[in-house]
Amino acid sequence: MSNRDIHAAWKYHDSTKHSYWSIRNNPHFLDWENRPASFKIYPMIEPLPLPREVPQTGVSALSAISGLAASATDSVPGLQDLARILHFSAGITKQRASAGGEFYFRAAACTGALYEIELYVVTGDLKGLEAGVYHFNPADVSLRLLRKGDFRRNLAQATAMESALAQAPATIICTGTYWRNAWKYQARTYRHFGWDNGTLLANMLGVSAASGLPAKIVLGFVDAEVNRLLDLDTRREVSLCLVPIGRTAESLLPDTGEVPLLGLETIPLSQSEVEYPAMLEMHDASSLASVEEVLRWRGKQTSFASSSPARAPSDREVLLKRLPETEQSTDTIEQVILRRGSTRTFDRTASISLAQLSTILDSATRGLAADFLEPGRAQLNDLYLIVHSVQGLKPGAYFFGRAQNALELLKEGEFRAEAYHLGLEQQLPADACVDIFFLGDLNRILERYGNRGYRAIQMEAGVIGGKMYLAAYAERLGSTGLTFFDDDVINFFSPHAKDKSAIFLLAIGKPLKRRPQ
Numbered sequence: 014m015s016n017r018d019i020h021a022a023w024k025y026h027d028s029t030k031h032s033y034w035s036i037r038n039n040p041h042f043l044d045w046e047n048r049p050a051s052f053k054i055y056p057m058i059e060p061l062p063l064p065r066e067v068p069q070t071g072v073s074a075l076s077a078i079s080g081l082a083a084s085a086t087d088s089v090p091g092l093q094d095l096a097r098i099l100h101f102s103a104g105i106t107k108q109r110a111s112a113g114g115e116f117y118f119r120a121a122a123c124t125g126a127l128y129e130i131e132l133y134v135v136t137g138d139l140k141g142l143e144a145g146v147y148h149f150n151p152a153d154v155s156l157r158l159l160r161k162g163d164f165r166r167n168l169a170q171a172t173a174m175e176s177a178l179a180q181a182p183a184t185i186i187c188t189g190t191y192w193r194n195a196w197k198y199q200a201r202t203y204r205h206f207g208w209d210n211g212t213l214l215a216n217m218l219g220v221s222a223a224s225g226l227p228a229k230i231v232l233g234f235v236d237a238e239v240n241r242l243l244d245l246d247t248r249r250e251v252s253l254c255l256v257p258i259g260r261t262a263e264s265l266l267p268d269t270g271e272v273p274l275l276g277l278e279t280i281p282l283s284q285s286e287v288e289y290p291a292m293l294e295m296h297d298a299s300s301l302a303s304v305e306e307v308l309r310w311r312g313k314q315t316s317f318a319s320s321s322p323a324r325a326p327s328d329r330e331v332l333l334k335r336l337p338e339t340e341q342s343t344d345t346i347e348q349v350i351l352r353r354g355s356t357r358t359f360d361r362t363a364s365i366s367l368a369q370l371s372t373i374l375d376s377a378t379r380g381l382a383a384d385f386l387e388p389g390r391a392q393l394n395d396l397y398l399i400v401h402s403v404q405g406l407k408p409g410a411y412f413f414g415r416a417q418n419a420l421e422l423l424k425e426g427e428f429r430a431e432a433y434h435l436g437l438e439q440q441l442p443a444d445a446c447v448d449i450f451f452l453g454d455l456n457r458i459l460e461r462y463g464n465r466g467y468r469a470i471q472m473e474a475g476v477i478g479g480k481m482y483l484a485a486y487a488e489r490l491g492s493t494g495l496t497f498f499d500d501d502v503i504n505f506f507s508p509h510a511k512d513k514s515a516i517f518l519l520a521i522g523k524p525l526k527r528r529p530q
């Protein structure tokens with residue numbers, strides 16, 4: 014299958030849409046006896062414990078996620094920096110006892126708390142860590158050495174010598190494990206790969222920036238080469254993106270040639286697993302097979318600003334204005350990540366201010382360092398809002414014009430009942446102050462990037478959504494990701510959203526404070 018045959022992405026997207034009837038007619042149930050383990054475990058490899066106490070960055074969450082944090086001159090991470098970045102991206106931040114035993118929550122939001130994203134590190138010699146390919150296990154806060162030696166050139170070659178990656182002292186690779194999420198969500202898991210990898214990346218980019226280390230999302234790579242380097246069983250687990258961390262002038266060691274297969278033993282996740290061919294096909298069809306294909310693909314990078322150029326606002330537009338500097342939260346990125354947790358009930362009587370909403374939108378959409386976007390504020394996703402209770406805005410449906418930095422009123426009205434329906438008949442989007450829908454022009458995106466554009470738009474939505482989570486919690490508000498009835502979302506925002514596809518949904522509001530019993 015070829016990346017250019019975009020029927021594959023359409024087929025996957027259409028076949029995994031939720032609708033009122035698809036939900037009711039799905040006989041799937043959760044087999045708790047066969048629930049997959051939350052951690053990948055290599056029983057034969059000794060752990061290398063990471064430091065658990067690392068110095069705080071002191072950088073505010075809002076500036077870290079906005080990309081405003083200053084970059085230090087020395088940008089080679091040490092072991093403490095790596096430990097900080099890994100922990101605040103994928104580490105265990107909360108523990109709760111439940112009927113089924115202890116339950117561990119992680120730094121970033123994840124569908125169903127199933128944590129299907131694994132992290133690996135490919136590094137040269139660092140202070141406190143020798144060159145190698147490592148797996149990160151959040152359960153015991155350790156790295157495990159899979160391959161000894163410097164494999165950075167192998168990795169760089171798989172990306173066609175992508176500039177940030179070719180100069181990086183270390184690169185983190187994010188993978189997705191199908192069954193860990195598909196146990197609950199079946200074939201829709203391929204969308205969740207992008208969402209859940211994205212929220213994790215929002216933390217990773219923010220903490221890297223706060224640590225004075227440049228970081229970038231690299232989506233253009235020869236899949237088979239990266240998967241082989243990590244010794245992945247690709248029917249179960251696949252590489253999703255690479256994140257070079259830091260910058261060094263030191264030149265890379267020569268290529269080691271084709272890396273040998275390792276066949277490392279790992280503990281099975283469940284007694285049995287179900288394979289969903291739709292996802293394997295989607296992955297295959299969005300894979301890049303050669304360095305030449307990677308180069309051609311990266312050449313497709315685009316400004317993709319679907320909002321029109323800047324102009325004076327019309328009377329249907331409300332300009333956004335960030336909170337004044339003195340009123341913005343100075344809570345550090347680490348404090349905010351530790352505080353974050355998806356809101357389970359919103360206070361329907363509460364409201365937020367327009368300045369708070371503006372700060373969240375602005376902080377999350379200042380642009381992303383990614384090899385599929387031009388530097389600046391390019392973005393694949395368009396944002397549409399249902400406003401329920403934001404002081405200074407009439408309740409209604411809006412479009413976020415990024416160039417105008419304004420919200421355009423599409424239709425006025427109380428749409429709590431509609432939001433309840435669109436968000437899969439859940440109370441959360443009905444009780445929030447505002448619901449933010451991410452929509453994309455898949456026709457244009459797939460035309461440009463092939464099937465891999467589908468990976469890109471889902472992941473970008475997750476990153477922007479993840480930044481919004483953090484901005485909301487910085488302002489001591491609450492937030493949650495949500496899923497949705499695909500076509501009903503498009504109908505609701507049409508005619509403006511005609512021909513677009515629903516990608517992601519996030520609700521923001523004030524958490525309901527439970528009264529002491």
Ligand SMILES: Cc1cc2nc3c(=O)[nH]c(=O)nc-3n(C[C@H](O)[C@H](O)[C@H](O)COP(=O)(O)O)c2cc1C
Pocket residue numbers: 118119120121122123124125126208209212353354355356437439441493494495496
């Ligand atoms: C993309 C995305 C979609 C989600 N969808 C829902 C949802 O439809 N309903 C819900 O109650 N929670 C939803 N969640 C919240 C997750 O259940 C939550 O992130 C997970 O349980 C981990 O908990 P935490 O976010 O509090 O750390 C979603 C989260 C994400 C990231």
